[in-house]
Amino acid sequence: MQVVALTVVLAVTAVASVAVAGPSAASPPDTWPDSNAMSPLNALLLFGGGVLAAVLVITVLAMAPSTAKVQRHRPGRDWETESLWFGGPNSELVAQPAAGSHPALESSSARTGTAAIGQTVEGGGAGARW
Amino acid sequence: VAQVPGGELLTSDQRQSIDRARTEASAASGLDFHVYVGGSGGEDPRAAAHRLLSTLPRAENAVLVFLDPAARALEIVTGSTAHRRLDDGACSLAALSMQAAFAAGDLAGGLVHGVHQLGDHAQQPASLHTGTP
Numbered sequence: 001m002q003v004v005a006l007t008v009v010l011a012v013t014a015v016a017s018v019a020v021a022g023p024s025a026a027s028p029p030d031t032w033p034d035s036n037a038m039s040p041l042n043a044l045l046l047f048g049g050g051v052l053a054a055v056l057v058i059t060v061l062a063m064a065p066s067t068a069k070v071q072r073h074r075p076g077r078d079w080e081t082e083s084l085w086f087g088g089p090n091s092e093l094v095a096q097p098a099a100g101s102h103p104a105l106e107s108s109s110a111r112t113g114t115a116a117i118g119q120t121v122e123g124g125g126a127g128a129r130w
Numbered sequence: 131v132a133q134v135p136g137g138e139l140l141t142s143d144q145r146q147s148i149d150r151a152r153t154e155a156s157a158a159s160g161l162d163f164h165v166y167v168g169g170s171g172g173e174d175p176r177a178a179a180h181r182l183l184s185t186l187p188r189a190e191n192a193v194l195v196f197l198d199p200a201a202r203a204l205e206i207v208t209g210s211t212a213h214r215r216l217d218d219g220a221c222s223l224a225a226l227s228m229q230a231a232f233a234a235g236d237l238a239g240g241l242v243h244g245v246h247q248l249g250d251h252a253q254q255p256a257s258l259h260t261g262t263p
Contacts, residue, residue, distance in 0.1 A: 031153065032149070038203040045216070057219070060184050080231040082168070083166060083167060083168020083169060084140065084165075084167040084168060085166055086145075086148050086149050086152050086163070086164065086165035086166075086167075087152055087163060087164030087165060087186075088166070088186070089185045089186055089187065090165055091164070091187070123190070123208045123209050123211070123212055123213020123214070124206035124207075124208050124217065124221065125179070125205060125206045125218065125220045125221050126205075126218055126221035126222040126224075126225045127175070127176055127179075127201075127203070127204060127205045127206070127209050127225060127229065128204045128225040128226065128229040129202055129203055129204070129229075130202050130204070130229045130232050130233040
């Protein structure tokens with residue numbers, strides 16, 4: 001019941017405010033410069049064109065990264081590039097003795113030194129296919 | 131098909147993180163970690179991985195993660211010294227987790243995590259009290 005009453009009051013207020021409203025009684029002061037009225041076309045360009053331009057700029061900015069995205073490799077497709085090495089035959093050795101390890105323990109592995117290329121060095125490993 | 135420069139299929143960020151993982155694993159374990167991404171040149175991937183391992187400096191102390199994306203092949207090969215610290219079971223575990231990432235299309239993530247996993251496993255426990263009499 002209260003809801004209906006509230007709705008009626010709001011509706012009456014809204015209708016009355018529009019129906020009763022008249023032109024503004026006050027006229028602009030005489031000291032104001034008399035500027036030319038803006039034509040509807042100018043107004044449309046000013047208020048609509050700016051918004052459209054902003055929308056356009058934002059859209060382009062949002063879509064640019066995905067169109068410029070680099071081609072990604074999909075597994076199974078040919079690897080059409082030269083191979084990539086991380087480390088590799090020409091790298092400087094990267095392994096540092098682990099922190100806190102004892103020098104005497106390291107020397108035993110250091111003494112085995114460099115193996116001649118082609119010598120059997122394989123210890124083991126594992127493989128996987130997918 | 132036009133040749134694409136090698137870096138374009140892995141972004142430079144991805145390549146940096148792979149290289150960082152390799153360096154960190156090497157520093158933590160004292161082994162030399164190497165990662166190869168590329169073709170096997172018509173060879174069996176396992177044979178190609180072993181051949182590449184033997185071309186590495188200090189090959190007996192090296193761990194090579196060999197990835198041929200076109201053949202969907204992953205091989206982890208260890209040198210004879212490295213094998214003592216990183217047994218085949220640990221390599222299989224790392225290969226399994228990398229395989230899962232590769233199957234989901236994530237080459238770089240699989241490599242980074244796999245190399246970290248290998249490095250963690252080969253990590254030497256800090257020896258206590260060896261410096262004091």
